[in-house]
Amino acid sequence: MAGDLRTSALRTTVAGLRATRRRRQVLVLTGMVLVVLVAGTGALLMGAAGLTPGQAIAGAVGLGDKGDVFVVQKLRLPRVEAAVVVGAAFGLAGALFQSTLRNPLASPDILGISTGASLGAVTGTLVLGLSGVALSGLAFTGAGTIALLIWVLAWRKGLHSIRFVLVGVGLAYLCASLIAWIMARSQEQEAAAVLTWTVGSVSDIRGEQLALVAAGTLVLAVAVAVVARTQGPLALGDDNARALGVHVDAARVGALLLAVALVALATSAGGPIAFVALVAPAIARRLVNDGGAALAASAATGAALTLVADVVGQHGLLGVAAPVGIVTGLVGAPYLLWLLATTEKRSR
Amino acid sequence: MLTALAALLLVVLASLALGVRDIDPVEVWRALTAPVAGFVDHDVVLDQRLPRTVVGLAAGVALGTAGTLIQGVTRNPIADPGLLGLNSGASLAVVCAVWIFGVTSPIGYVWFAFVGAAAAAAIVFSVGRGQPVRLALVGAAVTALITPLITLVLLRDQQAFNLYRFWSVGSLTGRGLDTVAMLWPFVLVGVVLAAALAHRLNMLALGDDVATALGQRVGTTRALAAVAIVLLAGTATSLAGPVALVGLVVPHAARRLVGTDYRWIMAIGALLGPVMLLTADVLGRLVLPRSELEAGVVAALLGAPVLVAVARGRNVAGA
Amino acid sequence: MTNLRAEGLSLGYDGLKVIEGLDLTLPDGKITAVVGPNACGKSTLLRGLARLHPIDGGRVTLGGTDITAMPRKELARKVAMLPQSSIAPDGVRVAELVARGRYPHQGWFGRHSSDDDAVVATALESTGVAELADRPVAELSGGQRQRVWIAMVLAQQTDIVLLDEPTTFLDVRHQLDLLDLLTELNRDRGTTVAMVLHELNLAARYADHLVVMSAGRIVAEGAPSAVLTQEVVDEAFGLRAQVVPDPVAGTPLVVPVGRFHAGA
Numbered sequence: 001m002a003g004d005l006r007t008s009a010l011r012t013t014v015a016g017l018r019a020t021r022r023r024r025q026v027l028v029l030t031g032m033v034l035v036v037l038v039a040g041t042g043a044l045l046m047g048a049a050g051l052t053p054g055q056a057i058a059g060a061v062g063l064g065d066k067g068d069v070f071v072v073q074k075l076r077l078p079r080v081e082a083a084v085v086v087g088a089a090f091g092l093a094g095a096l097f098q099s100t101l102r103n104p105l106a107s108p109d110i111l112g113i114s115t116g117a118s119l120g121a122v123t124g125t126l127v128l129g130l131s132g133v134a135l136s137g138l139a140f141t142g143a144g145t146i147a148l149l150i151w152v153l154a155w156r157k158g159l160h161s162i163r164f165v166l167v168g169v170g171l172a173y174l175c176a177s178l179i180a181w182i183m184a185r186s187q188e189q190e191a192a193a194v195l196t197w198t199v200g201s202v203s204d205i206r207g208e209q210l211a212l213v214a215a216g217t218l219v220l221a222v223a224v225a226v227v228a229r230t231q232g233p234l235a236l237g238d239d240n241a242r243a244l245g246v247h248v249d250a251a252r253v254g255a256l257l258l259a260v261a262l263v264a265l266a267t268s269a270g271g272p273i274a275f276v277a278l279v280a281p282a283i284a285r286r287l288v289n290d291g292g293a294a295l296a297a298s299a300a301t302g303a304a305l306t307l308v309a310d311v312v313g314q315h316g317l318l319g320v321a322a323p324v325g326i327v328t329g330l331v332g333a334p335y336l337l338w339l340l341a342t343t344e345k346r347s348r
Numbered sequence: 349m350l351t352a353l354a355a356l357l358l359v360v361l362a363s364l365a366l367g368v369r370d371i372d373p374v375e376v377w378r379a380l381t382a383p384v385a386g387f388v389d390h391d392v393v394l395d396q397r398l399p400r401t402v403v404g405l406a407a408g409v410a411l412g413t414a415g416t417l418i419q420g421v422t423r424n425p426i427a428d429p430g431l432l433g434l435n436s437g438a439s440l441a442v443v444c445a446v447w448i449f450g451v452t453s454p455i456g457y458v459w460f461a462f463v464g465a466a467a468a469a470a471i472v473f474s475v476g477r478g479q480p481v482r483l484a485l486v487g488a489a490v491t492a493l494i495t496p497l498i499t500l501v502l503l504r505d506q507q508a509f510n511l512y513r514f515w516s517v518g519s520l521t522g523r524g525l526d527t528v529a530m531l532w533p534f535v536l537v538g539v540v541l542a543a544a545l546a547h548r549l550n551m552l553a554l555g556d557d558v559a560t561a562l563g564q565r566v567g568t569t570r571a572l573a574a575v576a577i578v579l580l581a582g583t584a585t586s587l588a589g590p591v592a593l594v595g596l597v598v599p600h601a602a603r604r605l606v607g608t609d610y611r612w613i614m615a616i617g618a619l620l621g622p623v624m625l626l627t628a629d630v631l632g633r634l635v636l637p638r639s640e641l642e643a644g645v646v647a648a649l650l651g652a653p654v655l656v657a658v659a660r661g662r663n664v665a666g667a
Numbered sequence: 668m669t670n671l672r673a674e675g676l677s678l679g680y681d682g683l684k685v686i687e688g689l690d691l692t693l694p695d696g697k698i699t700a701v702v703g704p705n706a707c708g709k710s711t712l713l714r715g716l717a718r719l720h721p722i723d724g725g726r727v728t729l730g731g732t733d734i735t736a737m738p739r740k741e742l743a744r745k746v747a748m749l750p751q752s753s754i755a756p757d758g759v760r761v762a763e764l765v766a767r768g769r770y771p772h773q774g775w776f777g778r779h780s781s782d783d784d785a786v787v788a789t790a791l792e793s794t795g796v797a798e799l800a801d802r803p804v805a806e807l808s809g810g811q812r813q814r815v816w817i818a819m820v821l822a823q824q825t826d827i828v829l830l831d832e833p834t835t836f837l838d839v840r841h842q843l844d845l846l847d848l849l850t851e852l853n854r855d856r857g858t859t860v861a862m863v864l865h866e867l868n869l870a871a872r873y874a875d876h877l878v879v880m881s882a883g884r885i886v887a888e889g890a891p892s893a894v895l896t897q898e899v900v901d902e903a904f905g906l907r908a909q910v911v912p913d914p915v916a917g918t919p920l921v922v923p924v925g926r927f928h929a930g931a
Contacts, residue, residue: 010797011781011788017762017801018779102754104485105426153656162425163659166600169426170655173592177648180517184642188506191513199499232767235759239750242719244823245743245771275492282485291759291804322503326496333493340486341475 021290025297028287032300039307040080044072046315074206079314081214082205082269083307083324087276089217089266091302092224092295094277095284096259099231099293100252101161107278108143108263111165112172114272116146117264118198119175121271125194126186135197136209140268146171147260164256200273200325202310213269220262224295227254231293273325276302279332286339305332349612352605352619359626363401364393367633368640400520402528404626404643407520407588410535412621413542414580415595416602416614420549421573424484428596429465429581432483433490435590437468438582440494442515443501446508454523458531458586465582468494473574518591518644520629531583538579542614545573549610591644593651594624600658624650670695671716671746671827671859675725678708678715685711686883688725693827693876698853699861700870703880704904709863710751710831712880716861717748717829729827743771747823749816749830755804761815762800765790768822790821793855794848810841817848828852830862834869842866846873871895871918879903895919 044056051059051068058064059072090108097106108114120142124130130138149171154163179198183191205213230251233241238248263277280302281294287301288294309327365376371389378384379393411429418427429435441464445451451460472490476483502509548569551559556566581595598620599613606612625643628650632641672692679685685708693699693716701709714720716727718734727734734742747768755764768790769783791797794814799807804815813833820828830849834842850873852858864870870877871891878888879895881903887894896919900908906923913920 007785007788007792010792010800011785013797013800014762014766014788014791015781015784017760018766018784021760021763103426105424105431105488110426110431110488154659156660165426166659167656169596170593170652170659173430173596174648174652177517177592177645180513181642181645184513184517188510192503192506192509195499195502195509199496229770229773233770235754235756236764236767237750237752237754239714239719239748240753242739243717243743243748243750244768245738245740247739274495278488279492282489285758289758291756291763322500326499326503329492329494329496333489336489337471337475337486337493340482340489 024290025288025294028284028294028297029300031287032297032304035304036084036300036307039304039311040084043080043307043311043314044076046311047071047076078206078210079203079310080307082202082210083310084303085210085214085217086202086205086266086270086273087280087306088299088303089213089220089262090273090276090306091280091284092221092299093259093262093266094279094302095281095293095295095298096224096255096262097277098281099235099295100255100259101165102235103161103165104282105278106161106165106168107275107281108259108267109272109275109278110172111150111168112146112170112175113143113150113168113260113263114267114274114277115172115175115179117143117267118272119179120145121197122179122182122194125197126182126190133209136268139271140264143260143264143267146175147264161252196323197271199323200267200271200328201323202270202273202306203314203323205269209269213265216265217262220258220265221299224255224258224262227251227258228293228295231255231295235291235293271325273306273328275329275332276306279328279336280305282336283332283339349615349619352616352623355623356619359623359630360401360405362630363404363626364397366630367392367397368638396521399523399525399528400629401626402525403520403523403587404629405622406528406532406535407584407591408594408622408625409539409618410580410584410587410621411591411594411625412598412602412617412619413539413614414577414584415597415621416599416610416617417542417545417549417573417577417580418595419599420552420610420613421570421577422483423553425600426596427484427487428593429577429585430590430592430595431491432487432577432581433468433472433494434465434578434581435585436491436494436498438462438465438585439512439516439590440464440498440501441467443498443505443508443512446511447501447505450507452507452511455527455530458527461586462531462534462582465585466578469574469578469581473570515589517642518589518647519642520588520625521640521642523587527587531586534579534583538576538583539618541572541576542580542618543611545569545576546611546614549573549614550608553608553610588625589644591625592648593655594621594647597651597655597658598624601654604658604661669730669745669826669859671727671729671861673712673716673725673727676712676715676722676727677724678711678720679723680711684723684883686715689884691878691885691888693859693861695859696853696857697859697875698850698873699859699876699878700874701861701863701878701880702865702867702870702903703886707880707903708883709880713748713829713831713861713863714750717746717750718742719748719750740771743823743825745825746827746829747820747825749820749828749833751831751835753816755812757805759804760800761796761802761804761807761818762787762791764804764815765818765822768819771823786822786824790818793821793852794818809836810838810844813837813841813845814848817845821852825858827859827861830860832863832865834864834866842869849873867895867900867921868913868918871920872913872916891918895921 045051055068059068094107098104117139120138124135124138150168154167230246233244233246241248281298284294284297284301288297309331310324313322313324313327365373375389376393379390383390415428438461441460442457445457445460451457472487476486551562551564559566598617602613602616606616628646629643632646676689677687703709766787794817796814849860853860877891877894879886886903887899897910908921908923910919
């Protein structure tokens with residue numbers, strides 16, 4: 001009887017602890033959404049045509065002055081939306097890579113998937129003279145090809161994390177080398193244009209392309225939510241995960257496929273916006289700090305990071321109007337370094 | 349070990365004897381022993397092939413050793429000078445040298461590259477506090493911080509952009525013996541330090557606790573390794589630019605050849621580094637008719653398949 | 668009948684046979700200990716029984732059904748396994764880690780119910796780590812950490828629990844604590860326990876059914892008092908030893924001879 005009482009008290013404690021963790025996740029999510037809202041509002045107000053908050057809101061819903069409506073709906077809002085969508089996709093993809101491969105460095109930047117997209121785009125521009133949708137297509141193909149190559153080359157009776165990561169890093173360096181070589185061999189003007197693409201930018205994503213990327217990201221995010229539950233057991237090691245009933249290879253392949261698709265989609269639209277996929281999950285995991293993969297928080301952090309970076313870059317806070325990819329590293333990396341420097345020493 | 353030495357000797361000879369211009373091996377020998385001033389064949393050997401061979405040797409030894417040290421200290425099989433932020437630090441310093449000071453000669457920006465690499469390493473090691481996982485993460489974060497800064501400079505300054513385009517490929521040409529003469533002591537000190545640390549890395553591979561229990565001062569080992577890494581990787585990047593993959597592939601290949609003893613891995617790594625870099629350089633001279641591919645590109649083309657082969661092997665470190 | 672049994676089981680690594688044609692039935696509701704020299708295939712056997720290792724020949728059945736024909740999650744609701752290579756993720760807390768044992772009982776989106784909380788609470792309680800619930804796993808001592816992992820396995824609520832060397836790295840007191848804990852679970856809940864153990868004398872004391880392995884086959888199995896003889900120890904371990912009754916439990920106590928102490 002006493003034991004039952006104690007157990008039921010303990011059950012309340014357990015539920016309470018779980019609620020605390022959940023609250024922390026929600027808190028981080030809310031915080032990031034707030035950052036997105038504030039930065040987004042700022043982005044709508046700032047610019048050559050200065051708007052009051054009232055005008056901006058009226059413009060956003062299609063009321064008020066025709067010029068304001070045009071500026072807000074056609075120019076500023078799409079850019080904000082693009083930053084949020086692309087950033088969330090990168091953040092989510094990075095979190096999936098890192099938790100599935102159990103390596104905090106595993107991100108599309110370091111695994112060569114972004115670099116593959118860049119190589120596709122660089123070849124498209126400098127060698128084949130492509131632009132626009134064809135260029136996006138080639139970037140998508142580049143990312144996909146590299147992912148496929150990693151897959152084929154790393155597969156040996158199942159997918160081992162360390163093989164996947166090593167092969168990915170090797171291919172990343174290979175692509176980066178080829179990009180550097182192509183750029184060294186091409187005309188100065190063209191090389192400069194390519195440099196801008198390889199940095200990544202959300203300024204030209206609008207209309208159908210934006211809708212496509214947003215819809216794609218949403219579909220993939222729902223799919224991620226379905227596979228997300230395997231991430232908890234997977235983090236305990238392959239054997240433990242199998243003993244808990246996870247199809248380890250299938251789960252890993254599924255998660256990585258989704259991550260690759262997210263990266264390819266986001267990159268084809270915005271270019272390989274540097275380090276969002278690396279930095280956002282690292283920040284999110286440290287903020288949530290429950291030993292989980294922090295998937296939702298990573299997506300939100302990615303969106304917030306990208307949007308803030310775009311606002312900073314667009315409005316010349318660095319002295320020049322810089323594409324978002326330049327600023328993401330500058331905004332995210334110091335924050336990550338600060339988090340790393342202040343986390344208490346933990347013995348591993 | 350002997351095979352590795354023989355391979356090194358072979359590529360050194362090939363590097364002196366082979367190139368876009370066909371030169372009789374006899375003339376190559378004469379160029380080295382009894383040069384005739386003004387004879388084009390001799391000038392090519394002495395002024396072009398000899399310096400790039402020496403640069404390749406120094407940079408290769410430095411990269412192979414640094415890569416092995418970095419993987420040993422971080423216990424992370426994907427760690428290399430690039431991931432720890434050293435290459436990006438060097439690159440930033442070089443583009444700044446061009447942008448702010450208008451430096452354009454290799455001998456001028458060598459020191460910038462060196463200081464840049466050292467500064468990046470200093471941040472990484474101090475924030476990383478020697479913990480393997482954190483060290484790698486901080487390295488990646490520092491790279492994430494520096495890379496956009498480089499791009500920012502490149503977007504502003506045409507001259508820096510043009511120089512960087514060629515520098516960042518990684519190449520052994522255009523650097524004179526004077527550059528090597530200036531930097532070789534760093535390589536020497538670095539290699540000696542690395543050799544002294546190899547035994548300690550064997551203990552470290554078993555984990556910090558075991559290493560401590562075996563009487564090692566883990567912190568000291570890491571600090572010394574950091575110094576050696578900065579000396580070696582800084583020199584290599586100053587000499588050859590950010591050559592991709594050599595520092596990453598060489599330790600894996602060495603481990604595959606000689607097992608897990610870091611004393612052997614270190615020795616073989618120091619030999620395989622220049623073998624790989626010089627092979628890349630020699631191949632680069634031969635693949636295209638009347639033109640050359642930079643050593644950096646060829647090293648990446650060579651290194652990626654090797655890395656894949658290593659990764660597919662049965663005993664990958666950490667698998 | 669929920670017996671877990673191996674029938675003509677063959678297991679190996681990369682073409683190298685470790686176990687060939689092995690038959691074994693884990694008696695229901697009993698504690699089975701598997702002992703044997705290093706590399707005799709005892710861990711591989713346990714992994715094969717839990718479907719962590721691909722089967723080269725023969726089969727493993729649970730209540731007569733081939734386990735490879737079962738959905739993994741269904742198997743995980745009936746057989747739990749604590750492998751040696753367990754990783755506690757950075758920052759994970761005790762209650763959270765234990766809750767991951769609920770995975771096979773959860774649906775598509777992995778939502779925790781209050782039933783899950785109750786199971787987790789009971790698991791924490793019965794392994795004596797309730798007061799650690801909110802502590803990060805990384806901060807615990809070796810003995811505490813192993814209890815937490817066992818709590819996770821208990822949260823799986825299975826009738827059969829397999830453990831691969833659960834007492835390794837624990838001091839002698841914590842080894843006894845842990846084996847007492849497993850005995851308690853076996854007595855109170857009727858859980859079938861099978862574990863690989865290194866320590867012969869503890870295995871003999873705590874096991875109802877002792878399996879002695881050598882070079883991939885079973886040398887002897889049965890009640891410890893019947894199985895653990897001088898001859899069997901010599902055959903399996905190549906070790907000269909005297910076997911005397913354990914003064915505490917009456918079970919066989921293996922006293923090895925060695926080279927320097929010829930004995931009485």
